[in-house]
Amino acid sequence: MKNHSICEKFQVKLHEYLDNELSAEEAGLVKQHLRICIGCRLELEKIRKVDSIGTADVFPDPGNEFWINQRRRIGTAIGAAEPASYPPAAPHTEHWTLKPFKSFGWRTAVGLSAAAVLILFVMSAVDRLDFFRQWTGQNVSGVTESIGDTGKSDKSKLAEETIGKTTDKPPLTAGEQAAIQTPEQQKAQMKSTGKIDITDEKIAKTSDVQAGSKNEKGIKITIPSIEGFAAKQKTDTKSMTALNQKTDLRNPPIPLTTAEKDLRTVTAIEGLRISKNVDQEFETYIANQALINALKDPVEQKNQWLIYLPTVKGKEVQDLVIYELYNIYYKIVNPDSPKELKKEALDFVIKYEKSLITILGEPLYEKRLLYFKKMLNPGAY
Amino acid sequence: MVSYLEIAIPVMSGIFTGLAVTGVLSHNNAHKDEDSETLLIQRAKNGDTKAFDSLVMKYQQRLYFVIVRIVLNHEDADDVVQDTFIKAYRSLDSFDESYRFYTWLYRIAVNTALNLVKHRKHKESSLEKKQENNRYEPQNNNNLEDDYIYKEMTGEVRTAIKLLAPEMRTVFILRVFEEMSYKEIAETMGISIGTVMSRLNRARNTLKDYLQNIGLIQNSI
Numbered sequence: 001m002k003n004h005s006i007c008e009k010f011q012v013k014l015h016e017y018l019d020n021e022l023s024a025e026e027a028g029l030v031k032q033h034l035r036i037c038i039g040c041r042l043e044l045e046k047i048r049k050v051d052s053i054g055t056a057d058v059f060p061d062p063g064n065e066f067w068i069n070q071r072r073r074i075g076t077a078i079g080a081a082e083p084a085s086y087p088p089a090a091p092h093t094e095h096w097t098l099k100p101f102k103s104f105g106w107r108t109a110v111g112l113s114a115a116a117v118l119i120l121f122v123m124s125a126v127d128r129l130d131f132f133r134q135w136t137g138q139n140v141s142g143v144t145e146s147i148g149d150t151g152k153s154d155k156s157k158l159a160e161e162t163i164g165k166t167t168d169k170p171p172l173t174a175g176e177q178a179a180i181q182t183p184e185q186q187k188a189q190m191k192s193t194g195k196i197d198i199t200d201e202k203i204a205k206t207s208d209v210q211a212g213s214k215n216e217k218g219i220k221i222t223i224p225s226i227e228g229f230a231a232k233q234k235t236d237t238k239s240m241t242a243l244n245q246k247t248d249l250r251n252p253p254i255p256l257t258t259a260e261k262d263l264r265t266v267t268a269i270e271g272l273r274i275s276k277n278v279d280q281e282f283e284t285y286i287a288n289q290a291l292i293n294a295l296k297d298p299v300e301q302k303n304q305w306l307i308y309l310p311t312v313k314g315k316e317v318q319d320l321v322i323y324e325l326y327n328i329y330y331k332i333v334n335p336d337s338p339k340e341l342k343k344e345a346l347d348f349v350i351k352y353e354k355s356l357i358t359i360l361g362e363p364l365y366e367k368r369l370l371y372f373k374k375m376l377n378p379g380a381y
Numbered sequence: 382m383v384s385y386l387e388i389a390i391p392v393m394s395g396i397f398t399g400l401a402v403t404g405v406l407s408h409n410n411a412h413k414d415e416d417s418e419t420l421l422i423q424r425a426k427n428g429d430t431k432a433f434d435s436l437v438m439k440y441q442q443r444l445y446f447v448i449v450r451i452v453l454n455h456e457d458a459d460d461v462v463q464d465t466f467i468k469a470y471r472s473l474d475s476f477d478e479s480y481r482f483y484t485w486l487y488r489i490a491v492n493t494a495l496n497l498v499k500h501r502k503h504k505e506s507s508l509e510k511k512q513e514n515n516r517y518e519p520q521n522n523n524n525l526e527d528d529y530i531y532k533e534m535t536g537e538v539r540t541a542i543k544l545l546a547p548e549m550r551t552v553f554i555l556r557v558f559e560e561m562s563y564k565e566i567a568e569t570m571g572i573s574i575g576t577v578m579s580r581l582n583r584a585r586n587t588l589k590d591y592l593q594n595i596g597l598i599q600n601s602i
Contacts, residue, residue, distance in 0.1 A: 015582055019556060021563055050588045054557030056538045059449045061442075066459075071437050074463055078470045080430030 006033070007040055014044050018051075282352040422482060426473045433473075437466050440483060444490055450554045451494045452501075453543060461497060465490040487559075487569045491551055498547045541591050545584050552577055553584040 010033045016022045017030045034041050349356060357365045418439075424432035441462055448465075449458035468489050469476075476485055542550060548570075555561045555569060556577075563577045570577070 015585065016578070019563065019581075046589060047585060050585050050592060051557045053538050053541050053588055053592075054450070054554055058538045059446065059455075062445075062455060062459075067438075067441060070441060070459060070463060071434060074437055074466045074470075075430060075434055077463070077467045078430055078433065080434065 007037060010034075010037070010040050011043055014040065014047060018044065018047055279352050279355040282355040418482060419478065422473070422476065422478065425470065426476075433466075433470055436482070440486060441466070443483070444486065447487070447554060447559055448490055448494050450542065450558060451491070451547065451551050452498055453539060457494075457497055457501065461490060461494045464493050468493070484565065484569060487555075488571070491555075491569055495547055495551065537595065541588050544587055544591055549580045549584040549587070552580040553588075556581055 010030055013022060013026065013030050017027060020027075022030065034044065353365070418436070421432045421435050425436060444465065445458055445462050448461045449455060452458050452461060465486065469486055472489075476482070545553060551570065552566055555566045556563075561569065563574045563581075566572075566577045567574045
């Protein structure tokens with residue numbers, strides 16, 4: 001799948017591609033290649049991460065007093081008469097990706113407000129419509145039925161816990177409702193929409209067992225079903241699975257196509273035995289993360305991932321593992337990550353210490369571990 | 382019985398009207414901004430310092446946040462921004478109004494910043510580091526953990542940017558932070574587009590190596 005000479009040719013163009021400096025034709029070729037080449041996509045991702053250094057908000061706003069003083073000094077230097085007072089400078093709103101001076105004028109604000117009022121009107125109209133349809137005895141939708149169902153299944157309760165019980169969360173979408181349905185409900189719905197055939201039930205029943213079990217070639221990993229992950233989380237609360245589960249439940253994988261179903265029981269990453277020192281559970285977690293990420297991609301890219309993953313071998317497997325691991329690190333270094341996520345990450349690092357040392361090497365592992373600990377207990381280190 | 386269309390048609394037309402109003406107002410706003418800027422420049426050219434102060438107010442922050450990423454400390458950034466506006470005022474007569482004012486301003490600022498960085502090199506001292514550390518305390522220090530992360534990230538990002546030679550750093554910042562095109566960067570710095578590309582590539586590769594060394598991105602695929 002990976003052709004190094006072709007990749008080299010495209011990787012030269014990645015900077016210009018990212019900077020929108022290629023012609024439409026060239027950009028199209030690069031885009032096409034990126035769809036089928038994971039190596040180049042990861043390379044592009046690296047460039048993006050590098051660029052985030054340039055936009056990181058590490059230079060705080062010196063404050064309004066400073067801006068006024070600076071203007072006063074400039075005014076004095078150019079011989080301006082001292083005004084009675086300096087109006088305050090526009091507030092600086094930069095934070096990571098926001099740039100200063102990208103605010104809009106009051107006219108735009110008025111226009112947007114008008115649009116917002118109209119949107120509110122739409123929402124209220126939809127509410128009234130729902131009410132009207134209920135009043136006239138019409139079944140509003142399956143979603144409303146699910147929400148109104150007081151006899152919640154264990155799965156629903158678990159999903160609620162995972163997503164968070166706070167009332168400020170938006171109501172679940174139809175997709176999210178589907179994700180927290182019981183396996184039986186899911187299958188019934190899929191059958192009714194023709195998205196699953198009866199033989200798939202057999203696969204679904206065995207899928208959870210297969211995740212983490214080993215055959216003679218290596219670890220057998222299946223495309224994770226949402227119920228499999230929910231169950232895993234219940235029994236393995238301190239694993240990193242919990243870290244990602246929160247978002248995965250809100251972005252459930254879409255129903256699989258026939259081609260994907262064929263791949264469902266395929267040994268996904270046969271060569272995953274990096275070393276005997278790498279914990280199987282850890283490998284399974286990482287492989288499942290790769291699959292979860294793949295399932296979130298648009299259909300075309302997702303299919304490419306699903307074809308690519310079973311072919312991954314040797315060094316590529318290790319790279320994949322490291323790639324997923326660094327995705328975890330990025331969650332940890334994000335200042336917006338809640339404290340419990342950081343704690344879970346630390347637990348994960350400690351739990352899989354041996355595996356991480358094998359993959360990262362001891363010095364790097366030590367550095368990362370210390371970094372995690374410092375984040376949790378700044379005063380102690 | 383109310384049909385969907387009875388509700389949807391007025392609602393959709395309302396939304397479109399709202400968006401159209403927004404678009405028209407924004408468009409007019411942008412034009413008015415340009416017009417008022419041209420007017421301010423003309424008045425400043427005629428010695429109206431109040432008009433020039435309006436231009437300073439408009440661009441000082443934008444300029445500061447680019448320059449501080451090139452000179453890497455607050456005091457120098459302050460000096461550069463101040464010098465830039467003073468130089469700009471004094472040479473306003475040479476400003477060709479067919480060009481954009483801020484591009485012209487950036488050219489002055491970038492040249493000033495690069496000159497300062499070159500001359501500063503020999504007197505870089507621990508005193509400066511001390512000043513830097515004192516100056517960039519996070520504003521909200523209620524949460525020790527956040528403070529720690531902030532400092533840690535600040536340190537890593539600054540170390541990374543510092544690895545770049547000033548010219549490379551400038552190209553990188555103008556592209557990534559200011560989102561200038563290669564052509565705009567070339568014009569601002571007075572170099573060719575080819576040089577912009579090679580400096581940008583070298584900057585990104587240097588940063589990539591650094592991030593790999595500290596373990597924030599994987600080594601290879």
